[in-house]
Amino acid sequence: MPDLFPLSRRALVGGLSLSPFILTSARAQTLGFTDYPFTLGVCAGDPAVDGFVLWTRLAPRPFEPQYGMPMKPVAVDWEVAEDEGFHKPVAKGTEIARPELGHAIHAEVAGLKPGRSYWYRFHCAGQKSLTGRAATLPALGASVERVRFAAVGCQHYEAGWYTAFRHAAQEDLDFFFHYGDFIYEYSPGFALDAHHQPVDPVRRYLGAEPFSLDAYRLRYAQTALDTDLQAARAAHPWFCTYDDHEVQNNWAGEWDQNGTPPELFITRRRMALQAWYEHMPVRRSTMARDGTVDFHQRADYGDLLRLHLPNTRLYRSDQPCGDNYQLVCAAQVSPSAQMINPEQESWLNAGFAQSHQRWQGLAQQVMMCPLDRRGPDDKQTAPTYNMDSWAGYQAQRERLFGLFGRSRNVVVVTGDEHENYANDLMVGEKVVASEFVSTSITSGGDGHDLRPGIERWMADNPFLKWTNDRRGYVVSEITAASWIGHYRTVDAVSRRDMPIKTAASWAVEAGKPGLVRA
Structure with a gap:
């Protein structure tokens, strides 16, 4: 039997923080899903001198038809900081996760300093993703x-x-x-x-x-x-x-x-x-x-x-x-x-x-x-x-x-x-x-x-x-x-x-x- 939701049992390594799963919230129910949406993790890529791409995909129940999501656009907030504790925020925004693209997010962040590390995370329906690290060229x-x-x-x-x-x-x-x-x-x-x-x-x-x-x-x-x-x-x-x-x-x-x-x-x-x-x-x-x-x-x-x-x-x-x-x-x-x-x-x-x-x-x-x-x-x-x-x-x-x-x-x-x-x-x-x-x-x-x-x-x-x-x-x-x-x-x-x-x-x-x- 595959390990369907291993995040609930195994901690990530390398100092990456994982928020507790919040399985219900009034806002999530209003949007049409009640399970934790960030089961597939986060990633940053395609770094540039002043930014990078932030990725996640909403999939509360990734093996079910429609993967536990309503077939409608859903707003997802993101934030970037100079420190892992997010005490020094430098950028934030909102992307629309659309069903045509499997409710995936590709947030293109710009306007940052070159040659340094940043930390990022997503928010949706009152729930947080784990924290990831990115870096500019x-x-x-x-x-x-x-x-x-x-x-x-x-x-x-x-x-x-x-x-x-x-x-x-x-x-x-x-x-x-x-x-x-x-x-x-x-x-x-x-x-x-x-x-x-x-x-x-x-x-x-x-x-x-x-x-x-x-x-x-x-x-x-x-x-x-x-x-x-x-x-x-x-x-x-x-x-x-x-x-x-x-x-x-x-x-x-x-x-x-x-x-x-x-x-x-x-x-x-x-x-x-x-x-x-x-x-x-x-x-x-x-x-x-x-x-x-x-x-x-x-x-x-x-x-x-x-x-x-x-x-x-x-x-x-x-x-x-x-x-x-x-x-x-x-x-x-x-x-x-x-x-x-x-x-x-x-x-x-x-x-x-x-x-x-x-x-x-x-x-x-x-x-x-x-x-x-x-x-x-x-x-x-x-x-x-x-x-x-x-x-x-x-x-x-x-x-x-x-x-x-x-x-x-x-x-x-x-x-x-x-x-x-x-x-x-x-x-x-x-x-x-x-x-x-x-x-x-x-x-x-x-x-x-x-x-x-x-x-x-x-x-x-x-x-x-x-x-x-x-x-x-x-x-x-x-x-x-x-x-x-x-x-x-x-x-x-x-x-x-x-x-x-x-x-x-x-x-x-x-x-x-x-x-x-x-």
Whole structure:
């Protein structure tokens, strides 16, 4: 039986305050609901120099039809302060939670001071949300000594407990980068290990595979009720992106993996991405008037870091060569194949060229390193690539590697692989950038220190410096001298409350391309 309302029994970590549940009030009854409305927690995201987005979603009974809400607009107040006790308030406002968007709130706060922390909370019907922490970006051109962020994602609910999120909430971070797969669309009970073999789920999704907006909302609600995730969502601001499982495994642009007619798949995609928007702390402009939900953005941390976040799913051409692990075919090297659209490619070129920051970071969804995936018993001489990664889009990848080579101090941060990797990205014999691939929060199950059979990959790919098959996240620690990736792992997600450790740390030194042990 799932832990339906864990907040009533478990305290959040990291000093985050939780108001007592007030289950009845005259005002709540007048509005048409009587249970605590903030069951899904709070989050801040998309920080700017003078503000950020505040998110919550009203869902007193998130598993019921209409999730315990009246089908009418409801006013929600928010407040921001310079201290956790709200003795120094600096901003407040009211947003309307509308049923068309699942009674989600995206409050865009502006007019704040740059480069500092703030605390926020919501009020509705005489009840308070828990308190969250947000932060603004440093002033343009400001001198910044250090930036520290965690790359998180691939959090299949059925594959394990979100213990890594609880540890991440306690890290000293400037922000989270979520690289996607906040939910999984699989049918309940469909949990896989690192070899894509079925395993018993640790916990189960409610409902069938989602094809409707309400079904996707149910997946997000069940996921967002997890208190370890709520702790992380409230602890630091987030930059959020989506990958494939928010819609369907390995979708690309207008194509799904089952050959569904594009006009029908686009209908499903629109509902799935609306549900993503409803549950993420992103700006209202993310959802266009035609229902398209898109993102690509950059964030400048003073003179130290420019971080670019592209969208590698929405405009992607169909995976070449039959998708998944395949031998090279003509479509893989086609100049027309694209992972990102021309607009984003031009945007990246301009963003790199115009940057005066010490470091260029590319935070994105799928591996850039062209890893030869032949197995230990594979006798073929030609390499095998994952066509759902940048290896399937060789021409555009080579153009980006050329951009990296014309730039300085470039680091790519990636997810998707359900395994940790430390890679150098090369043009011929020249290292042009390095890539920190963050493992999953839960997807793939407990894992191993080394995935069985990985020795062949290490031998065939000299630019692969290190790998590890545990769950967790990567913390990037950036200073003027170096960018260090700390690979933080837990030994099991099938059991709760496992300790966190640093499995390895790898560094790129400024002005010296290539990974070294830290």
